[in-house]
Every structure is written in structure tokens, then in C-alpha cells.
Amino acid sequence: MARRSRVRAVATAVAGALALMAGLFGTGPARAEAADGVRGMTVRFVEHEIFIGTEPANAFVAYRWKVAGGGAAHHVHLAVDLSGVADFAEPAPSEHCDGNLCTLDLASATSDSHAITLVPKPGAAIGSSGTVTVSGTASDATVTGDRLTLTNGKTQLKVSESAEQLDQVPGDMLTFPLDVWNTGQLPAAKGVELRIDTTAGLHLQGSWANCRDVSASGRGGHIVHETLCDFPTPVEPGRQYALSSPLRVKVGDEALHDKIYYVVTPLTGAAPANGPGTPLTLVPNGVMPSDGNHEPSFTTYVDSVNHADFAVTGDTVTGRRGGHATLHATVVDRGPALVEDLLDDDVALDVLVKLPLGTKATKIPHDCYPPGTDGSYHGPRMGLTTYECSFTDPAPGDRHVLSFTVAIGPRTPAVSTGQVQTLEFFKGFDPDASNDSAALILRLAQGGSTGGGTPGGSGPLAGTGFGGGWIGWAAGALLLAGGVAVALSRRSRGGN
Template identity: 30%
Template structure:
């Protein structure tokens, strides 16, 4: 089975953005005063690389809680770390780094103080930097950042994608973790997340397992394993028992993501009890060069499987000037499930509107579809591209209902095609039975013109069923409503017209970043916040 290579970059960027912004919000929530007062936030711990890598910094953000603040002043006091760290920023005087932001809008603001360890500083030396500020004449709650000389820098290996995994088989994930930093990680959590078409072949006592019931998320099951094996600088470790994954009968395009997190750089006062059944880490040679080594990765697993999408149209009878409803029904006959969160080519339905009728109401998940890209209004277009549910599991059915008004000169019988295809054009690569990918909308018009017409997927003429088309999606706000099943998008305009390649995933991460605006900038500069 020939499968188009799935591009992981967008999903990786989105995961990083969610992790970063999620951490920022979690940190800040303790200072939100019941969720209403503006507050300062930052990475609570910062490690300074030895030798310096130019990335040491104290990054801060101000969440304005959606309001406009006047006369904002923020100061980062680094006198508490001045004995072992220094800064080259010219806005820092005598250890006080001042930020005068003036008026700040609803998206907040942020800033960065670059710091590095002094040449004579000893590994493990630590101190605190304190962030304070005022806004609109009120004092903001201070935020303290612990700064340490040295850093734990955990990196992982990458695994080459699989294009022909057999449903029902078991795969082995050769996962490692290495420390390219200068401090030892005494305890570590390792997070493994898998998409719905995979399952863990074995579970371990020292791992917590969480199954996400939200079908809109690709991370169906998450295992967080707690390791007490010290991860020393310059060394690499592998799992004591290889991580094995079962490929389900519903598998199609699947993902395993993995990322370690340092939980302490010193031995805990109370050691965690372990057993021989625990998953642990064992030495596996030297750490790779730090340059280019990822801190988290994803393994793309494509199954040699198919999903049969079946489409049926609808018939209606209406006189000229009256309205009719037409419902397209799409079902997945399996065996594979389709998940657009794990594959770039999203599932869509190209809906043609019968000639001689005009749409007066369309589902929120549908946008006009035009060959030339000149744009069409949301209502009255000859054809639409509709997003189908993001998780289209085997056995799932979705209905999309259109309302049309019959024109005065409508023919006695008029019809058009509705076709399941990729949302950006092209046939479904995983569907080997194309015969049932297309259904028909038919409107019978009593007293209509004598000539009957069969439009091709919204085309105005011809009588042949079309092959899946390519075109341009045009978004426009119509206020129209429709009927969708499952978790279809609730508004029009959810896809860009520039093609796939993870555009939707990047857009979601971008929206999250815009929500914090300038505040998120504080975290954007650093590759990582070292523990």
C-alpha cells in the first residue's frame, strides 16, 4: 500500500507550544487572585549551561486578564544571583533590570533578561531572581525564579517511521534518553502518548496511565513513567524492558510521542519504593552531541490498512419558490478509523448543489469550493467543501443537511453529486472501494421545466459523475446553520486554502500563542527552561 509520507513538524511544533503555554498558565494561576487580577509569571527554574551556550535567561510574562493596563513597570532583580551569574543587557543597572511598558493591551506583555554563569562559578550553586511590578497604580504579586549553575539537558533519539505496519501486530519502540547537560537528573518522568489505533502491550507498576475520552484529541492513552535511576551528564540510557505497542485492527495513521522531564537534580529525601516489575533505565553508552538532539520526538506509524467511506445523498420534492432539505450521509465501513489529527490530508465531503436551486442554509462545517479561487458568498455557491468529523472511527456516521430554494426556472428533475475526498482535493488514498464514495442529491420539481439535469458535483451541466476534484476553499461568514454528527467544526472557515501539511495544527498553536500575545513572547526566545 502506497502511503503519502506524513509530515511531523507541525504536530511537533504544536505539542511544544501547548506544553510551553500550558506551563506558563499553570505557573501563573497560583498568582491570579481568584482568576481576576493581572499577574506575573515565568519559568520557575532556570539552569545555566556550563560552558555557556548563549541561551540562559530569565523570561517573564504579564497576563493582563483581557483588560487594558496603564503605566506598567516590571523589574527583574538579579542581585540574588550576582555572585555567580552576570548579564550583558544594558537596561540592567546594579542588578536591577527595568521594563517600562506604558499601556498594555488585553494580550499582556513580557520580557527577557539574558544571564550566564561566571567562569569561576561552581556547578550546583543556586540563588533566586525576583520579578516585581506595578500596573494601573496597583502592585503585582512578585514571582521568584530559582537559578542554578549547570543544567540537565535531556534529549531523545528519533525512530524512523513505519509505512506498512500490519494490524494485529506488535511493534517495539527502541527509545533512549541521554543527558547532554552538566548536572545529574536524580529523578525523571518519561511521558509516552499514543494515538487511538495503538495500545500498550504491557503496563508497568511505576507508570500512570490516562485514557483521554475526548475523541478530538489524538493522544488517546498517555503513560507517565517515574524513574529513580540517576541520568548522569554525558551518558545515554535505554528502557530496561523495550516499550511494545499493539497495532489495532482500526489503525491507519498513528503516532507515538515521547518526552522526558527532570523532576529533581538531587536525591529526594524520601526515596520512592521500586520493584523488579518496574520499568527502569539502564546505561546504553555515551550521550550524542548536544547540537541537533531533540528534547521530544514522535514516531509515525502507518498501517497497511483501508477505510471504506460510503456516501448516500437524498431526494426531495418542492415547487418553484419553495424550499427543500437535502441530507448527505457519510459512514465509515472500516476496518480502519480516520483521524485528521494524525494525518495531513483531512477527510472532506465535496457537495454539489442541484442546478436550478439556491442554498439558503448550509452546515457550519462547509465552505464554498471554487475552481478559480475567485471567491463565492457563503450562500448560493454551486458547490461546497465540508469538514468531516476529526475522528471518523470505523462505524461512525455523520449527516450534513442543506436547505435549498427552488428557482422559478428549475427543471422538473435536477440532481448533483456528493463525494467523499480529501479536503484539499484528491481521492482517498486509503479507500480501495471508490464505487460508494459518491452519492446523489435529487430534487423533483412539480410543474418544472421539461428538461432534467444531472450536474456533476455542483457543476452546471453534463451528466457524468465526477472524479474527486481539486479546487480552492473560500470562507465566508453566513450565519447559516446546519446539522452535523459527532464533533464536526461549529463554524465556517476552519481550513486555509493553501493546502495541507499540518496547517490546521499550526493554526491551533498560533491561536493559543495569540491569546497570550506579548506575554508568550517571554517564553519564545528560549529553547528550553533548564532544571
């Protein structure tokens, strides 16, 4: 009787818990339909300030929509209202719009995007500006719209190009004249900002009142130095301006493959106060070129004569047949040049390790794999005799110790030699080849070995010194392990 009472109590508690969960999360279609009734959908412009430029002579108005909380909204009607810019802009002929209204109807929507193209009306005044809105409705969602500002005309800044610099050496001083011009219809009324980025081997010279060094963290592309210069000089359409003095860059000891990158953008506010020194200025330099760079940025590559050096050191150890030994190979980046590939962020120095004849690996470093494979390799790595090890982003001063524990076979020679060697990942990356390889030597200890072997043994491991004698030794070890397991099993059963 007491047991039945406890069962009923448990059943009652479970039923109560299920009822609570149903109340919280819903258990049927009626609840789901209620959730659909309050679903929200947002429509947002990708950009909120758009200009109709000359390259190309149009503007792309893109917007995205997303339904909150998952699921879909149904019978969606979206509308882009152009009446606020109708005096100077209209949809391109290819767009399916009715007057100043461009619509999009969707049977269902979750998240996606759409864009329309606007062009200036003939004779539209440069500088005209207005508002574009997007709104919408849905049968089962509340749609929240957005707005943007559209202007007829644009500031389109360009910078001059510089020739590649080749065969530089540390201490060289490079000069980069820089011109800026405006191919747009609107001036950069408040002036422009110049950003100068350099890699490790290039050092911008000089200090100016209107320039400041900023952190290059997160810039990527191997950029380590970044300088910003603000010029409160209006840059008018059709005019060219030059720096009051060219940029001077010194080639440092770290130089090998380097680049300098510069980009100009319109200033949107007052130029901030900066460092000491006289200001670097922009001075008028005639009309803009008819055939020049068509971008507001440019990258000049600088290659220097290589004076990087990688050195490897081997090891000599003593062991016995049937035993184990640990060999240590050392790899050092002696610099001073920084070896990197500007077109690849994932640069690695590879080292080839060949273990002494008659041994096989039982423990290897983390970043070592069978030759020709990489970190994506998931096969067996132990028991091999040759490995390729990788060190990502090598830098001067880096030191890596590679430790390999090997099993010594029964037919290992009295003196067995392997090798560690750096591998070339681009031509001429290490001009000093005298220290690019070293020996890994295993000497057998005096007094014999812990296991014998049959000279000239056969089998798949015979060529490595692990022939029939080694297989017999391993089989004996397995038999011994099996006997111990049986004894332990019997003892376990006897104790129960």
C-alpha cells in the same frame, strides 16, 4: 400649582441621584488624581526557578509588569538585584548593568516585559545557588516586586530517535528501543519520568509496576492514549541509560496516520505507587552519544495501509412541476481506520452534491456552501444547484443525512438526475471507490404538473429549467401577493 410642586420634587430627586453618583464615581480631576495616588503595579518573574545550562551556556531572566485597574504608572524605576548570585553568575557583556544591579527606567508603564542574560563566572562551582530579586518605584503607584532562585548547572535530558514506520497493517507489532542520556552538568538525582503518547491506531503493550495510564484529555495533537512511567534511577551527566526492555506497540484496526511521542523529565519527588507487573527499569548503557537527538522528546510517525471506507447513498423522489420535493443523501464513515491529518487539527470530509437538472435549492443543510467556499462564506446560499458539504473530524460509525428541498421548474425533465459524491482530501484516503458516489433522482408524478412552461425558454435560468414560464409563474405570484397586501391595507385604514 400642584404641577409645579411635582416638577420641583422630581428635580430635587434627580439632583440627589446625581450627587450620589458623583460621590460614588467622582466627577472631576481631583477624584482621578486621588485614584492615581493609590494605583498598584506588580512586577513578576516569568519563572521562579532558573538554571544556567550548557545548551545554551547562559540563563534568561525575564520579568513582566502590570498596572492594576487600567491607566499608567509614571516615572517608573525597576531594578534587578544580582548580589545574591554574585559568587557564580554575572550579566552578559551586552547587558547595561552596573555591577550587580540591572535597572530599567520608564517614563510611563502599563504592561510589558523585559529580560536580561546571565552567564556563569569563570571557575564557578557547579550546583551553586542563590536568589535574584526585582523591585521598583513609581511617582504615582506602589510597586510590588518578586524573587527567584538561580542555580549554576542544569539537568539536560535527551532521548534516542526511531525511524519512521511505513506500510504497516493491523496486527503488526512494532518495537521501539529507547535510550536516555544527560548532557547537562547536574544529575537527575531523583530519577526521571517517561511519558508515552500514542494516537488511536497504536496500542502500547504490557503492564509494569512503575507505569500507569492517565487521561489524555486536553493533550491535543490527536493523542488518545497516555502512559507515565517513573524511574527512581539517578541519571548522571555524560552517561547513557536504556530501557530494560523496548516498548512494544500493536497496530490496531483504527490505524492509518499515527504517531508515538515520548518525553523524559527529571523527577522532582518520590515515584508514586503504580500498577501490577514487574517494573520497567533504566540500565546503564555506556557513555552518551557524541551525535544524537538534542531534545528530551521525540515523535515517530507510523503510516499504515489504508483500509478506511466512506460510503454514500442517494435517493429517488417524486414531484410535480411548480412544486417542491425533498431529497435525502446519506454519508457513512464505515471505518475501521480513523482518517485524520496529524498536522492539522481541523480535518473535514467534503461531499459534493449536484441537484437534479431543472431544480434549485430552497432549503439546504447547515454545513453546505457553494463549491470552493467554506464556513466563512456569507453570501446567498439558496437557489443554487451545486453544493459542497463538510463534516469535521470524521470517525468510524458516523452517519450524516443531507436533506435538500428543491423547487421543481416548469421545464424539468420527466426523470432528472443529480449526484452525491465524496471528495478526496488527501491521496488514497478511501481505497474502495465503488460506493463513493450515488444518484439523486427526481421523477415527475403522473397526471401533469402544477405549472406549465414554454419549451426552449430563454433567460438566466433557462439552462436549469427555470425559463420564461417560471418567471411568468413567479410574476403572477407577486401580483397576487401585492393585491392581497393592498386589500389588507385598505381594511386596516377602514378600521381606524
